[in-house]
Each structure stands twice: as C-alpha cells, then as structure tokens.
Amino acid sequence: xxxxxxxxxxxxxxxxxxxxxxxxxxxxxxxxxxxxxxxxxxxxxxxxxxxxxxxxxxxxxxxxxxxxxxxxxxxxxxxxxxxxxxxxxxxxxxxxxxxxxxxxxxxxxxxxxxxxxxxxxxxxxxxxxxxxxxxxxxxxxxxxxxxxxxxxxxxxxxxxxxxxxxxxxxxxxxxxxxxxxxxxxxxxxxxxxxxxxxxxxxxxxxxxxxxxxxxxxxxxxxxxxxxxxxxxxxxxxxxxxxxxxxxxxxxxxxxxxxxxxxxxxxxxxxxxxxxxxxxxxxxxxxxxxxxxxxxxxxxxxxxxxxxxxxxxxxxxxxxxxxxxxxxxxxxxxxxxxxxxxxxxxxxxxxxxxxxxxxxxxxxxxxxxxxxxxxxxxxxxxxxxxxxxxxxxxxxxxxxxxxxxxxxxxxxxxxxxxxxxxxxxxxxxxxxxxxxxxxxxxxxxxxxxxxxxxxxxxxxxxxxxxxxxxxxxxxxxxxxxxxxxxxxxxxxxxxxxxxxxxxxxxxxxxxxxxxxxxxxxxxxxxxxxxxxxxxxxxxxxxxxxxxxxxxxxx
Amino acid sequence: xxxxxxxxxxxxxxxxxxxxxxxxxxxxxxxxxxxxxxxxxxxxxxxxxxxxxxxxxxxxxxxxxxxxxxxxxxxxxxxxxxxxxxxxxxxxxxxxxxxxxxxxxxxxxxxxxxxxxxxxxxxxxxxxxxxxxxxxxxxxxxxxxxxxxxxxxxxxxxxxxxxxxxxxxxxxxxxxxxxxxxxxxxxxxxxxxxxxxxxxxxxxxxxxxxxxxxxxxxxxxxxxxxxxxxxxxxxxxxxxxxxxxxxxxxxxxxxxxxxxxxxxxxxxxxxxxxxxxxxxxxxxxxxxxxxxxxxxxxxxxxxxxxxxxxxxxxxxxxxxxxxxxxxxxxxxxxxxxxxxxx
Numbered sequence: 001x002x003x004x005x006x007x008x009x010x011x012x013x014x015x016x017x018x019x020x021x022x023x024x025x026x027x028x029x030x031x032x033x034x035x036x037x038x039x040x041x042x043x044x045x046x047x048x049x050x051x052x053x054x055x056x057x058x059x060x061x062x063x064x065x066x067x068x069x070x071x072x073x074x075x076x077x078x079x080x081x082x083x084x085x086x087x088x089x090x091x092x093x094x095x096x097x098x099x100x101x102x103x104x105x106x107x108x109x110x111x112x113x114x115x116x117x118x119x120x121x122x123x124x125x126x127x128x129x130x131x132x133x134x135x136x137x138x139x140x141x142x143x144x145x146x147x148x149x150x151x152x153x154x155x156x157x158x159x160x161x162x163x164x165x166x167x168x169x170x171x172x173x174x175x176x177x178x179x180x181x182x183x184x185x186x187x188x189x190x191x192x193x194x195x196x197x198x199x200x201x202x203x204x205x206x207x208x209x210x211x212x213x214x215x216x217x218x219x220x221x222x223x224x225x226x227x228x229x230x231x232x233x234x235x236x237x238x239x240x241x242x243x244x245x246x247x248x249x250x251x252x253x254x255x256x257x258x259x260x261x262x263x264x265x266x267x268x269x270x271x272x273x274x275x276x277x278x279x280x281x282x283x284x285x286x287x288x289x290x291x292x293x294x295x296x297x298x299x300x301x302x303x304x305x306x307x308x309x310x311x312x313x314x315x316x317x318x319x320x321x322x323x324x325x326x327x328x329x330x331x332x333x334x335x336x337x338x339x340x341x342x343x344x345x346x347x348x349x350x351x352x353x354x355x356x357x358x359x360x361x362x363x364x365x366x367x368x369x370x371x372x373x374x375x376x377x378x379x380x381x382x383x384x385x386x387x388x389x390x391x392x393x394x395x396x397x398x399x400x401x402x403x404x405x406x407x408x409x410x411x412x413x414x415x416x417x418x419x420x421x422x423x424x425x426x427x428x429x430x431x432x433x434x435x436x437x438x439x440x441x442x443x444x445x446x447x448x449x450x451x452x453x454x455x456x457x458x459x460x461x462x463x464x465x466x467x468x469x470x471x472x473x474x475x476x477x478x479x480x481x482x483x484x485x486x487x488x489x490x491x492x493x494x495x496x497x498x499x500x501x502x503x504x505x506x507x508x509x510x511x512x513x514x515x516x517x518x519x520x521x522x523x524x525x526x527x528x529x530x531x532x533x534x535x536x537x538x539x540x541x542x543x544x545x546x547x548x549x550x551x552x553x
Numbered sequence: 554x555x556x557x558x559x560x561x562x563x564x565x566x567x568x569x570x571x572x573x574x575x576x577x578x579x580x581x582x583x584x585x586x587x588x589x590x591x592x593x594x595x596x597x598x599x600x601x602x603x604x605x606x607x608x609x610x611x612x613x614x615x616x617x618x619x620x621x622x623x624x625x626x627x628x629x630x631x632x633x634x635x636x637x638x639x640x641x642x643x644x645x646x647x648x649x650x651x652x653x654x655x656x657x658x659x660x661x662x663x664x665x666x667x668x669x670x671x672x673x674x675x676x677x678x679x680x681x682x683x684x685x686x687x688x689x690x691x692x693x694x695x696x697x698x699x700x701x702x703x704x705x706x707x708x709x710x711x712x713x714x715x716x717x718x719x720x721x722x723x724x725x726x727x728x729x730x731x732x733x734x735x736x737x738x739x740x741x742x743x744x745x746x747x748x749x750x751x752x753x754x755x756x757x758x759x760x761x762x763x764x765x766x767x768x769x770x771x772x773x774x775x776x777x778x779x780x781x782x783x784x785x786x787x788x789x790x791x792x793x794x795x796x797x798x799x800x801x802x803x804x805x806x807x808x809x810x811x812x813x814x815x816x817x818x819x820x821x822x823x824x825x826x827x828x829x830x831x832x833x834x835x836x837x838x839x840x841x842x843x844x845x846x847x848x849x850x851x852x853x854x855x856x857x858x859x860x861x862x863x864x865x866x867x868x869x870x871x872x873x874x875x876x877x878x879x880x881x882x883x884x885x886x887x888x889x890x891x892x893x894x895x
Contacts (some may be wrong), residue, residue, distance in 0.1 A: 054795045056623075057680075087796030094795075098789040101808050103886050112807070113797045148887045164797055 002028040007064035020046045021228045028204050035219030036208045039461035043228035044208045048174045053081050087117045090165035094177035096158035100149040102388040106160045117168045134165040153184035173205040187533040190275045211256045213534035224248045254466040256491040265466035275477035281313035284482050290343035303329045305506040309341030316483035318493035320501035331452050331486045335371050336360040367397045370448035375457040376435035380427040387423040390441045397446045412441040433464040453485045502526045568872040579864040581725030588855040643862035652737025656845035658828045661766035669771040673778025696772035704765040704838035719757045721839040729754040762839040770824050777820040781813035822878040
C-alpha cells in the first residue's frame, strides 16, 4: 500500500550537509501496524516527515522513491500533496498540547480539516466536527467543541489531535511518539484508542516511538533504526527474543522490565560486579504529616495532603505517581525550595520545616540535601561551562580556595565518568548523557547525605538511561548517600530503590518494599499503573504468536 | 461581560495614582525649569514694576504649595488654565491640536502597518531569501534617515520639482474652509458632512507628512512581524496543520499570523505612543498644528499651564492606550484571562 525505497534525506546545516536518513526501505500493508523504533537522532521521525513531505526548512529528499497506492509522493506536486495529507495519510504528534493551535477552538480546528477536504460544508461542519470528537470518545463533545487546547488535559488534547487526523477517514495514520509527555495510564487509553480506531476503519498505521515495550505491545511488525539507517526488522516476539543486530540487542537489554537487575541493562562487556552497599542505618529523613495547600482561583488546591514517610541512612526510596499527584511538590518541600503549609520534615533529627525556604540557602544543612533535576539541558546554565556548573555549589557552600575547587571538580568528573577534556565545554556542546553526568556531579559536589533525584532519566534515551542508572547505583555504594527518587515509572525505580511510595492526588496510596509493591500491589491504583506500563516482559509472558506476520519478517 | 466592564473600570481606577503622580511631577518640573514667565511676557521694555504686576496677575507671587492647590482646584473643575503664548484656554488649544496630531499619527501608523506587516510576513516565509534582504534594506533605510530629512526631501521632490503635492503649510490649504468641528479629524468631519472637496484637500495635505512618519516607523513593525512569524511558523501546531493538508494560505494567515499578532500589537502600542509625542520635527517641517510643536513652544516660553496640560493629556492617552492593548490581547488570545488580572 505504501512503500519507501532507498530513501535518503539530507539537511543543509551551517556545518555542511548532514545525511539524516539513508537507504531506508519500508513497506506497509493494508491494515498493518508498523513500528519504527529508535533512539533520538535515529531518523525515525525524519523518515515519516519525508513521506508526508513536511520536512523542516533545509531538509530535502536526495534519493529514493516513495509511493502510495501507485502515486509517486516524492514527485507529486505540492498541491496534490496537500490533498493527500489529511485525506489519505494523516499524522499525529508528540506533545499534543503544542500540536494544536493555542488560540483556536478545537472544534474549529477539526472543521478546518473537514472543509479543506470537502468533507463538510459550512452548514454541517459543526455537526460533523462534534461527531469526530465523539468518535475519539470525548465526553460532552458538544461543549468540548468550544474549548481551547489550554483548557483540556494532555490526554484530551491528544484525542483532539487524533480527531483532526482521522476526520477525513485517511487510509494511513502515522503516529510520531503519540504518548511522549503523557501519563502512563493516559498513554494506555490513547494507544488503545488508536488501536481500536485503526481496526474499525481498517486503517494502516505507523507507530514511531523510542519505547520498545510500547511498539511490542501495539505493532504487528517492527523496524529498528539507528543513525538514519534500518538495522533490523521483524515481528515483536522474534525481535526481542532473537535479536540479530547488536544494536537491537543493546536496546532490548537496556529497556527496564520485570525481573532484571540494574547491571543487566548494560551491554555484557560493561557489566561490572555490583559494588557492596553500606548497610542501611538509622532514619535520616522523617516526613511527618506534611501538607501543602495552594491558594487557587476557585478555592484552595490541596497539592499534598498529610503524608508521612521515612528515608533511612543509605537507603533509596522511590516516590512514584502520575503528573499532578504531588510528588514534585513533596520533593521541593524536602529540598527546602518550597515552604510546607504544615507538618514536619525531620532531617537528622532537626525539623527543617521551621526554616524558611528563602533562608535555607545560607543554612549549613543546604549541603546535605541536594537535587538532580529532570531536564539535564534546562537545569544547566547555558553560559556556564561544565567546569563552572560543577564548581558553582563548591563556591557557595564550601570555603575551598580556587585551586582546591579545581582539584575537586576533576575528582568529581572522574567519579561520574565525565572525560576531563569535556569540562571546558558548554551545555549545548555536550550530549544528553554527558549533561546528566554534569548535573549529577554538581549535586554530589558538596557531599550531600540525601540526594533527591527528580526524574533524572526522563529525557534520556534508554541506553543512556541504563548507564545513568548504573552510575547512580555505583555512586550510592561509594559515597553512602540516601536517594529519594521521584519518578512516574515503576519499572525504572524498582531497579534502584529499596522502598516505593505510590502517590495519587496528594496522598500516599501504597508504601512498602519494592519487591512487595511490584509483585503483590495492594492498591488498585498501583495495579493500574503496573498494568498500563507496556513492557517487553508482558510480551514474553503472554507470548501469543502474532497472527499477522509482516511481509519481510 | 459585566465582569469585563468591571475590570476596565478597575483598570482605570488603578491608573489614577499614575495620573496623580504625573500632575505633581509636571507641576514641579515646570517650576524647576530656568526662566521666568513673568519677565518673558512683560515684554522687552518692561520695568520691574510691570514685571511684578504680571507676576501677580499670573499668581506666581504665591508660594509653591499655594500655587499647586490652586492648580489642583482648577484641574478638578476641568480648567487647565490659560496659555500665555496663545492667550487661549489650554483645553481649547489641546482640543484643536490633539486631533491634528492623532490624525497624522494614526494615518501614518495605518500606512506603516499596511506596508510593514506584509513585508515582515513575506520575509518570514523565506528567511535568508531575496525578499528577506529587500525587506531588511528597505526598513533599515527608512529608520536611518531622520524624519526632518525625509520630510524635506519629499517636499522638495513632490512639491518643488514635480508639483503634485500642495504647499506644506498645515492641515488645509487656505482655499478650503475648515470643516465643522465634530471629531476634530478633518478627514472624518468632512466625510461625515459629505464635503468631498475639503476631504480631498485635507487628504492631500496629509499624504506627505504621513509618509514621512510611516517610513520611520516601519522598521520596528516589520522586524517584529518577521520575528513573531518565524516563531509561529516553527511551532508544532503549524506542522499539525500542514500534516492535515491545510492550504498554505490557511496555514500562514489563519494559523501562524494570528498567533504572531500579540508581539506585533505590543510593538504597535509602543510605536504609537512614541510617535505621538515625538513627531515635533515632522510637524515643524510641514507646519502641522499638532500637539508636539505646541508643547515645544510652550516649554521654550515657560508657559506653565500649557506644558502641564500637554503632559497630563499624554499621560491619560497612554493609560487609555495600554488599556486598549490589554483588551485586544484578551480578544486575540483566549489564554490571557482579562478578568483574572484584577
């Protein structure tokens, strides 16, 4: 139905042409779901943009053929491409809220597409737009018609994006990381919806994702891309059990899943012995009846409602929940960046809740509680070199002189595995993994007792995530720190943490040893979180042979 | 909707302290300026006695606080005082001259927008292209030439050499009769009564000064349009619109342009307020009886009442302008809750 032959895409950059995609061959059969899996920069999105002919400025198709039902898409006029887009081939994107026009009612955005492809007239467009909203299972579609994207949740926005894409009954749907940025339970509902709608309409679809588990769960056939080229192709079970290519094996291994240890995420040659951890000691941090209430426009907002937990010396505790559950608010209060409304934060027996967040930077205890932030890029000052970034806390929180600070920075760089030659570089000159190392080095520079990790690997590719998680495990053993690991992903935290606290709506719904929570979750919410997470292990356990095999499998 | 009116009332109330401050500062500043209006107006051959008489007549012999409260009392009654140089009440001077300035500035702004915004959009469509460079050269040239120079140049070419423009002497050639005062805008007033002869007469006078001003203000508008359009065009939702097969013009104008409007409107507001107060040079070159030249003359002759009246008028205008900008923001962008700000 759709075929791509020897596709090559080149981008003109200031440093000369860069080949983003080379020699890619793909075929998509009717009603088939094809997964394109790869890490950032693998060219998986560029491939789909090329076939839609919506490449960004500077990008052009330099070789190959793209044909759809005997139409040559590469050489089609831009006018006929406009007719094909949206009517024959549609696309949905990551970050659904940004993918919608922020100042146009969602209903009108659907109408635009309907009327563009003559599926509706001025008179029945509204009615049809509401039908399109209903078809993606939006409740109160009639009132949602008048909503602006900022008034809808992320999952709701993605449904609208899907409604726009499917409004004109296309034959092919391309989903480019459709669930990145969505909560795990929302991810499941969105993916299930896409699957159901594709089946109902007998539509072919391409799922582009970095998440092997997601691809395995929803695709009939998967291709793996690396550095702009296809490296392997096959049906999910085959690919994950008997991956042929080294890179696929590495990706499969690096994907967090049930029943693996943190070392097993790494390629075999990097799997060193796990270092001995110091014994877990007396309680270091005790949180008692912590409450945070914000003043909202319509009454108070209870972000954190009366939670209590303990982190022992040398132990690692995970704080897990979906967006809006209060986990970040809690970690900010413990890091003393935010004042609690009430409750106690006992750190080494001292109540930190009484010290105001404003003055805490001058307190001696500031050194003992440090944070590693979510976005490695945004949390580094773009005008500071790696050296300056790591040195910054030493300058403010210790009385080391210039020379000994330099020495300490070198030591820290060694500790986190950052080559010293990179220390003079600025954040934009570093890779994602290297920036994560800088962030970690900065946090441990002042020898904290408690390290708060706020989704430290959320923005990283799986293979880098595996390395960073292992680095964190090594550092913990070496330095004897306690971790408070804030994350939305149970499968990631189980690798590193001794205990898990599951939060929902500002409350703790479950709390216990990691193994217990993972294997025999008590609360329904934890169960739904575990179930919603796609994972390769699910595929392996309920391994039903796939009925529809890909032609090239 | 009642909430919106409430907010507008609230906003105006919030502006009162600003206006109060302007009243105080303008009063003190005019008094602090060197120069004695009594000496100035008593004339060359004045004796000490006649100067003293003038001073008493003007109320300048009283102490500053006393003068201030008298001024304040007059102000509350809507009396801005008497201009010494024109001999007219300041309020009637302003009522005559402000529309002249507004008419010129607004026309220039409309002219500037109608050229600069399409230029900016065109440049943003293909950054680095020939159109982009032409746009840049054009607007840079416009802003680099001082207005009095472009003004004189235009007069030289179109009045002196070609002779298609009328003599640059004010708002209306003496052949025409001033239209009845309705809004004070000659174009509108003459159009309202259907006096097309006067309308075209006024229009002819307006064209050259308006072009002069417009040339100068195109640069910031075009630049901001280009930058805002570039940002809008690289947004994710533009990609969605393209992927849905929407036509280029729909994507460009229906989606990108409306999103680019906010910064453009901010720039427009800034440019407008800047132009209104600062187009003295253009008014001088074209003998335009505007508010800018009035203020400069008043300042030179230490005409306290006129200067204070001018500053106060401008302050009120700016408050209204900001209000209009805020309201248009909330009309364009639903995310900006106008009501929420109070």
